[in-house]
Amino acid sequence: MSGILFDNDSWRLYRRHKGLLVLVLPGVLFFLLFNYLPMLGLVIAFKDFRLVDGVMGSAWSGLDNFRRLFGGADFPLALRNTVTISLLRLCFGFFAPIALALMLNEVRLSWYKRTIQTVTYIPYFLSWVILGGIFLIMFAQNGPVNQMAMMVGIEPIEFLTNDFWFIVVIIATGIWQAAGYGAVIYLAALSGISPDLYEAAVVDGAGRWKQTWHITIPGLIPTIVTLFILNLGHVLNAGFDQIYNMYNPMVFDAADIIDTYVLRRIVLMDFGLATGAGLFKSVVGLMMVVLANSLARRVSGGEQGIW
Amino acid sequence: MIQRTRGERIFNVFNVTVLGVVALMALYPFVYTISMSLSSAAEAMRSGLHLYPRDISLTSFEMVLANPDIVSGFANSVLRTVSGTALTLFFTCLTAYPLARKELPYRGPLLFLILFTMIFSGGIVPNYLLIKNIGLIDSIWALILPHMLTAFNVIVMKNFFQSIPESLAESAKIDGASEINILARIYVPLSKPVLATVGLWTAVSHWNQWFDAMLYITSDENQVLQTFLQRIVIESSVEMIEQGLVDPNVTQFTPETIKAATVVVTVLPMLLIYPFVQKYFVKGIMLGGVKE
Numbered sequence: 001m002s003g004i005l006f007d008n009d010s011w012r013l014y015r016r017h018k019g020l021l022v023l024v025l026p027g028v029l030f031f032l033l034f035n036y037l038p039m040l041g042l043v044i045a046f047k048d049f050r051l052v053d054g055v056m057g058s059a060w061s062g063l064d065n066f067r068r069l070f071g072g073a074d075f076p077l078a079l080r081n082t083v084t085i086s087l088l089r090l091c092f093g094f095f096a097p098i099a100l101a102l103m104l105n106e107v108r109l110s111w112y113k114r115t116i117q118t119v120t121y122i123p124y125f126l127s128w129v130i131l132g133g134i135f136l137i138m139f140a141q142n143g144p145v146n147q148m149a150m151m152v153g154i155e156p157i158e159f160l161t162n163d164f165w166f167i168v169v170i171i172a173t174g175i176w177q178a179a180g181y182g183a184v185i186y187l188a189a190l191s192g193i194s195p196d197l198y199e200a201a202v203v204d205g206a207g208r209w210k211q212t213w214h215i216t217i218p219g220l221i222p223t224i225v226t227l228f229i230l231n232l233g234h235v236l237n238a239g240f241d242q243i244y245n246m247y248n249p250m251v252f253d254a255a256d257i258i259d260t261y262v263l264r265r266i267v268l269m270d271f272g273l274a275t276g277a278g279l280f281k282s283v284v285g286l287m288m289v290v291l292a293n294s295l296a297r298r299v300s301g302g303e304q305g306i307w
Numbered sequence: 308m309i310q311r312t313r314g315e316r317i318f319n320v321f322n323v324t325v326l327g328v329v330a331l332m333a334l335y336p337f338v339y340t341i342s343m344s345l346s347s348a349a350e351a352m353r354s355g356l357h358l359y360p361r362d363i364s365l366t367s368f369e370m371v372l373a374n375p376d377i378v379s380g381f382a383n384s385v386l387r388t389v390s391g392t393a394l395t396l397f398f399t400c401l402t403a404y405p406l407a408r409k410e411l412p413y414r415g416p417l418l419f420l421i422l423f424t425m426i427f428s429g430g431i432v433p434n435y436l437l438i439k440n441i442g443l444i445d446s447i448w449a450l451i452l453p454h455m456l457t458a459f460n461v462i463v464m465k466n467f468f469q470s471i472p473e474s475l476a477e478s479a480k481i482d483g484a485s486e487i488n489i490l491a492r493i494y495v496p497l498s499k500p501v502l503a504t505v506g507l508w509t510a511v512s513h514w515n516q517w518f519d520a521m522l523y524i525t526s527d528e529n530q531v532l533q534t535f536l537q538r539i540v541i542e543s544s545v546e547m548i549e550q551g552l553v554d555p556n557v558t559q560f561t562p563e564t565i566k567a568a569t570v571v572v573t574v575l576p577m578l579l580i581y582p583f584v585q586k587y588f589v590k591g592i593m594l595g596g597v598k599e
Contacts, residue, residue, distance in 0.1 A: 010412075013412050014412065017410060017411060017412055019485055019486030019487070020404075020405040020408055020410070020411050020486055021405070021411070021412065022486075023401050023402075023404060023405045023486055023487065023490070024401075024402060024405035024406065024411065024417065026398065026401065026402070027398060027401060027402025027421075027456055027461070028402075028417060028420070030398070030402075030455065030456050031420060031421055031424060031456065031458075033437075034437070034452070034453050034456075035424040035428065035429075036420075036424075037429075037433075037437060038428070038429025038430070038433035038434045038436075038437050039427070039428070039429045039433070040429075040433075041429050041432070041433025041434075041436055041437065042429055042430070042433060044432060044433065044436075055436065100329065103322055103325065103326055104326065106318075106319075106322050107322065107323065107326065108319070109323075112323065112326075115330070116326050116327075116329070116330045118585060119330045119333050119334055120329065120330060120333045121588075121589075122333065122334075122337070122578075122581065123333065125511060125577060125581060125588065126515065126574060126577060127514075127515035127516075127517060127533060129515075129517045129533045129536055129537050129540075129573075130515075130533075130536065130570055130573055130574055131336075132540065133536060133537075133540040133566060133569070133570045134336045134337070134339075134340050134570060135336070136540055136541070136566075137339075137340070137343070137563055137566060137567065138336055138339065144339055144356065144357065147354045147355070148356070150354075176332070176333065180333065184589055207312065207314075207315070208315055208318065241518070245537065245540075262430075262431060263431070266431060266432065266435075271432050274431065274432050275430065275432040275433065278430030278431060278432065279430065281430075282427055282428065282430060285426075286426055286427050289426050290426070
């Protein structure tokens with residue numbers, strides 16, 4: 001070991017770059033302590049973990065935790081809910097920022113465009129504790145949404161306690177929160193389209209519709225495809241912050257996701273099961289992201305992707 | 308010069324109108340909340356849109372600000388935000404600078420070590436045990452230290468540093484400057500835009516963080532504002548009286564106005580700085596967007 005790391009050539013290399021190495025050392029130690037050491041803690045998933053015995057002292061239990069996880073009713077339900085909510089978000093939410101960006105792109109008054117943009121991405125700036133607090137008031141039985149519904153003659157809806165309506169609220173408020181943020185990314189892609197293309201199109205007599213259809217949308221396709229694939233990669237993240245701050249026991253059947261399940265297991269001090277569920281999510285998530293990334297790279301000819 | 312057909316004019320009116328409605332929908336929840344927070348109990352119970360309070364009352368704010376938890380929570384949130392952001396900026400510069408220099412030994416493996424943390428992590432339980440084992444439970448350091456360095460910030464900063472011509476560093480080195488001096492005197496002054504962006508995003512995420520405080524902070528005196536807001540939001544009027552949040556003998560109240568006022572107190576610092584920092588906010592979205 002020392003022969004490889006400390007032969008004369010390397011030693012000279014270290015000495016020469018001592019200044020840089022000293023600077024990078026605290027950061028590397030930080031990542032080892034706060035990111036890599038906890039990864040070793042994942043062995044808890046294969047142990048009958050007891051707090052008093054510690055990670056090392058607890059007895060091994062093989063795949064017992066995973067058998068309990070998939071043998072019970074709660075985790076399979078949470079897994080199904082997670083995937084369902086993610087896919088619903090993708091179906092209904094994915095095109096909202098694209099539509100918003102295309103519409104903003106057609107606005108000629110720059111102050112108006114700027115104002116709309118500023119206003120629509122405010123929600124992304126705030127935590128789901130705050131936004132959840134606001135929506136729990138707004139969608140309450142006697143809240144303003146139901147009052148508006150009553151004004152047009154609709155019976156009050158149990159938005160927060162009915163499984164179906166709660167998911168509708170989750171999806172809708174999720175779009176409300178993230179559409180403005182998403183639009184900024186697409187607007188950046190739009191600003192990269194060469195103005196020459198539009199000028200040429202005008203010379204050829206193309207109207208606004210034709211310009212949008214033949215220049216703007218094709219210009220967005222690489223970004224759309226990449227973001228779509230990357231979203232698929234995050235299918236096991238159904239939005240913990242939002243759901244935890246808005247759900248209640250009455251809608252667990254539809255809204256309990258992997259992350260909320262893990263948290264409740266921790267509260268019950270069932271660390272083995274919680275870690276097992278977390279490990280399952282991390283490993284499947286890692287595979288999904290790697291897969292999605294290589295797909296994104298292939299589709300865009302190596303240009304897009306996270307790495 | 309610009310010729311508009313009738314169809315295009317109709318489309319423009321339609322487009323501008325729809326966007327206006329979208330913006331109103333984005334704003335309405337905030338307008339409603341602010342209006343409720345300023346309403347008297349009787350006004351809050353009135354049905355309607357509550358675009359503005361017809362009967363203004365500051366009672367809810369008086370009750371919220373008289374709550375010692377909210378005051379100490381606010382102070383703790385400010386403390387974690389300010390010190391957390393300062394430490395993040397310092398250590399992110401320190402770590403990103405050597406990684407931006409191609410001659411750093413083992414640069415590739417070190418970058419991979421950092422990047423890998425973006426796609427895989429130990430998860431809640433191992434992280435909790437780490438914080439417990441190093442004795443940080445119920446300490447504000449539990450909220451600051453784990454966020455000090457993130458792979459994302461380091462990579463963003465490193466990429467920016469790489470855009471600074473290496474010849475600057477080399478000529479300083481010939482003049483005998485140490486690496487830390489080159490970083491502090493040449494790189495940091497040239498990196499104000501990226502420092503502002505990373506600093507803003509770190510500050511916002513510290514202010515908004517609630518999950519780590521919920522896990523690691525056990526005493527009310529060390530708790531942050533978001534956690535108190537979370538508790539108040541789910542409380543009923545009976546619980547509010549039991550908790551001593553409100554004194555039913557002194558004032559008429561509805562839980563909604565108390566909740567709304569707590570939301571406003573939590574949001575206000577963000578909304579006040581928002582107009583000044585939104586330029587950097589957009590920049591941060593660009594950096595974080597696809598490469599997240």
